[in-house]
Amino acid sequence: MEKIIDEQKQGEQLILEGKKENTRKLYIESYGCQMNFSDSEIVASILSEQGYNTTNLLEEADLVLVNTCSIRDKAEQTVRKRLEKYNAVKKINPNMKIGVLGCMAERLKSKFLEEEKMIDLVVGPDAYKDLPNLLEEVDEGRNAVNVILSKDETYGDISPVRLNSNGVTAFVSITRGCDNMCTFCVVPFTRGRERSRDPKSIVDEIAQLWDNGFKEVTLLGQNVDSYLWYGGGLKKDFEKASEIQKATAVDFAQLLDLCATKFPNMRFRFSTSNPQDMTMDVIETMAQHHNICNYIHLPVQSGSNRILQEMNRQHTREEYFELIDNIKKLIPDCGISQDMIAGFPTETDEDHQDTLSLMEYVKYDFGFMFAYSERPGTLAGRKMIDDVSEEVKKRRLNEIIQLQQKHSLYRTQQHVGKIEEVLIEKSSKKSEAHWSGRNSQNTVVVFPKEQYKPGDFVNVKITNCTSATLIGEAVGHSKMHI
Numbered sequence: 001m002e003k004i005i006d007e008q009k010q011g012e013q014l015i016l017e018g019k020k021e022n023t024r025k026l027y028i029e030s031y032g033c034q035m036n037f038s039d040s041e042i043v044a045s046i047l048s049e050q051g052y053n054t055t056n057l058l059e060e061a062d063l064v065l066v067n068t069c070s071i072r073d074k075a076e077q078t079v080r081k082r083l084e085k086y087n088a089v090k091k092i093n094p095n096m097k098i099g100v101l102g103c104m105a106e107r108l109k110s111k112f113l114e115e116e117k118m119i120d121l122v123v124g125p126d127a128y129k130d131l132p133n134l135l136e137e138v139d140e141g142r143n144a145v146n147v148i149l150s151k152d153e154t155y156g157d158i159s160p161v162r163l164n165s166n167g168v169t170a171f172v173s174i175t176r177g178c179d180n181m182c183t184f185c186v187v188p189f190t191r192g193r194e195r196s197r198d199p200k201s202i203v204d205e206i207a208q209l210w211d212n213g214f215k216e217v218t219l220l221g222q223n224v225d226s227y228l229w230y231g232g233g234l235k236k237d238f239e240k241a242s243e244i245q246k247a248t249a250v251d252f253a254q255l256l257d258l259c260a261t262k263f264p265n266m267r268f269r270f271s272t273s274n275p276q277d278m279t280m281d282v283i284e285t286m287a288q289h290h291n292i293c294n295y296i297h298l299p300v301q302s303g304s305n306r307i308l309q310e311m312n313r314q315h316t317r318e319e320y321f322e323l324i325d326n327i328k329k330l331i332p333d334c335g336i337s338q339d340m341i342a343g344f345p346t347e348t349d350e351d352h353q354d355t356l357s358l359m360e361y362v363k364y365d366f367g368f369m370f371a372y373s374e375r376p377g378t379l380a381g382r383k384m385i386d387d388v389s390e391e392v393k394k395r396r397l398n399e400i401i402q403l404q405q406k407h408s409l410y411r412t413q414q415h416v417g418k419i420e421e422v423l424i425e426k427s428s429k430k431s432e433a434h435w436s437g438r439n440s441q442n443t444v445v446v447f448p449k450e451q452y453k454p455g456d457f458v459n460v461k462i463t464n465c466t467s468a469t470l471i472g473e474a475v476g477h478s479k480m481h482i
Contacts, residue, residue, distance in 0.1 A: 019048060026052040027061035028163075031078060032069025034271060035191075036102055038171040038220055040067045041160035043101065043128050048161060050132050058089055063097050063135070065121075068104030070186045073373040076104055083118045097138050099123060103190035106147045107377060119143075125191050126150035126176070129158075149192035151234055156201035159208065168425050168455045170214050172205050173197065174255065175221030179236060180274060182301075183312045183379040184341065184372065187222055194235040196227045199250050203262060210266055215455050216423055219259070219270040225277035227252035253281035260289035267423060267457075269293045269442070275300065275323055276314040287330045290480055294331050295365075295442040298323075299339035303358030304351035307344050312379070317358060324362055335411070335441030338367040340400055343393030345372070345384040352396050356403055363407040365441060366468070371397045405467050412443060412465035420445070420470075421478045422460045424452055445470040452477075 026047055030040045043065065044054055055061055064086050069075040083098070090096045099121030106124035120138045123131060124147030134144035154176055162170060177192040178185075206217055221227065230241045230249040238249070250258070252270075260268055268289075273282075273296055286292045302308055305317050315323075327334050340355065371393040374386045422445045428434040434446045437458070446469060447460050457478035464471040 019053060022048065022051045022053040024050075024052045024062045025055040025057075025060050026063050026065065027055055027058050028065045028067065029082065030067040030102075031075055032067075032103070034171055034218070034220055035173065035222065036067045036069060037163075038160065038173050039102065039125060039128070039155075040065075041163050041171075042155045042158050043067070043131065044161040044163055045158050046128055046131055050135065054163065058086070059093065061093075061096060063099065065099045065101055068100055068102040070103040070107045070190055070375065072370060073375075079104055087118050097121065097135075101125070101128070103186065106149070106190035107186060121145070122147060124148065126153045128155070129153070151193065152195060152232060154195060154197040154201075156197040159205065166425050166454060167213060168423065169216040169218070170209050171220045172202060172209070172217050173220045174202055174224060175227050178222040179226065180223060180276070180314070181312055181379070183310065183384070184301075184344065184375065186375045186378055189377050191222065194223065194226055195233065196229045196235065198232070199229055199255055199258060202255070203258065206259060206263060206266065210263055213455060214266075215457070216267040216269065217259070219256070219268065221272070223272065223274045223277060224270045225252050225273050225279070225282060227255055229255075251281070253279065253285045256282065256285045256292065257289070260285070260292050264291060267291050267293060269295060271297045273298050275320050278323060280326060283327055283330050286334075293442065294333055294440045295335040295337075296327065297337045297339075300358065301339060301341050302344060302347075302351065303355035304347070305354075307347055307351050307354075310346060310380075310384070311341075311344065317354065320358070321361060333441065335365040335443065336362060337442070338362070338364045338369075338404075340367060340369045341372050342369065342397035342400055343372045343388040345380060345386055345388065347372075347388055347396075352399075356399065359400070359403050359407065363410060364404060365411045365443065366408050367400075367404045369397060369400050369404065409465075409467040412467060412470055415439070415441075415443065415462045415470050416465055417462065419459050419461045419475060420472075421480060422447070422458050422472075424454050424456045424458060426454060439470065443470055444468065445472060447472045447474050450474055 028040055030037045066079055066082055068079045086098050098119045100119055101123050102125055105122045120143055121134055122145040126149050127146035130146045134146055137144040175196050177194045178187045179194045181188055226235060228235050228251055230238055230245040275298055300320055301311055303317055374381045420439045422437040422439050424435045424437040426436055428436040428446045435449050436446050439445055445460055452458055458474045459476050459478050460472040461475050462470045462472040
């Protein structure tokens with residue numbers, strides 16, 4: 001995964017201070033999207049009730065779990081290397097059990113058990129509540145697998161354990177699955193159809209976070225703009241709902257308004273949005289609330305209408321521009337980031353130039369950029385020939401990255417000289433004398449520590465920048481969130 005921002009990492013070990021009475025040790029790693037990290041918190045909560053506390057020492061673990069991503073081949077190769085590492089340790093600690101969670105588990109199913117012969121347990125994203133039963137099977141000497149996709153599981157009744165938490169920011173999952181059958185994407189096959197979580201359980205989880213001192217929540221889903229609660233069930237079945245259910249249904253704009261209104265001193269973000277589903281209601285709700293961050297992750301994937309059609313993206317280049325214009329009209333300083341794929345099947349140099357010209361129009365704050373890799377099981381994998389050479393993919397990806405770096409610097413330069421509210425999250429990676437936090441546009445800001453602490457909202461005067469980071473000096477606490 002190519003990233004402009006280096007303050008986040010794709011794979012991360014998660015640590016938990018658990019219950020004193022628990023005697024078994026869980027070591028868990030997560031790779032891929034934010035949803036996987038959120039799911040790992042659910043898994044840790046379930047296993048905490050089964051006698052497991054997490055550890056940061058692989059060698060002392062009774063159970064090792066890796067929460068996997070299948071969206072790129074590189075992610076799968078990383079997981080295979082980690083499994084080799086786990087098994088090397090298992091030779092020293094033969095009682096250790098190893099399991100694979102998440103999308104890669106769902107996609108490869110029993111292949112892990114039959115061919116890899118490196119693991120004891122395979123659990124898909126909708127089967128985590130079955131972990132206690134599966135672990136019993138493993139303890140009895142049998143391999144265990146459950147990758148059945150659910151039509152209603154949201155884990156809304158589980159209070160996640162906040163793993164490796166900074167105590168300031170947290171994810172709250174609001175939807176699972178995806179109904180948008182993009183031809184390059186495995187998510188509908190690994191996470192199932194879209195279903196939304198009861199807004200009451202969402203509000204209750206946010207209230208618990210607020211009571212525990214958290215200051216920012218990211219509402220999370222594969223496609224948050226498709227959120228629709230009408231009493232439970234798949235989104236695709238909404239038309240069959242009763243008139244009362246339809247009249248009292250809660251969409252994403254209403255959920256966003258509910259959260260921002262009920263917790264006026266909590267800061268809110270959301271991810272990820274799909275251009276075809278983002279409505280003016282959402283943008284207007286953002287503009288109305290000071291505590292909803294001015295930032296939207298808005299994946300486009302390509303700037304070519306022909307390639308967008310090949311990808312089964314339900315929006316055109318022109319419709320995307322209209323959406324960007326509407327965002328900037330209502331929220332002029334809104335930060336916008338992208339996902340972009342270079343070298344999709346049949347992509348020509350002209351298609352690639354369309355992508356570059358789209359980027360020039362938007363001038364994204366930052367982006368997540370990839371060379372296309374064929375994913376088995378997707379429509380592109382089944383029906384399309386991966387006919388763009390690796391050399392061409394690499395060249396086009398490099399041009400996209402170089403242009404994004406130029407635009408990222410342009411965007412950060414717009415902040416220099418301004419005073420901006422920053423939520424302190426942690427010490428800067430590069431200097432223990434500086435704090436690191438983010439402004440409303442999701443840009444990292446570093447400044448001298450002085451008397452401030454994590455969780456403080458601080459007004460910072462921006463004095464300098466790189467393409468990824470703003471540098472400044474604190475001028476006092478922000479009164480917006482007091």
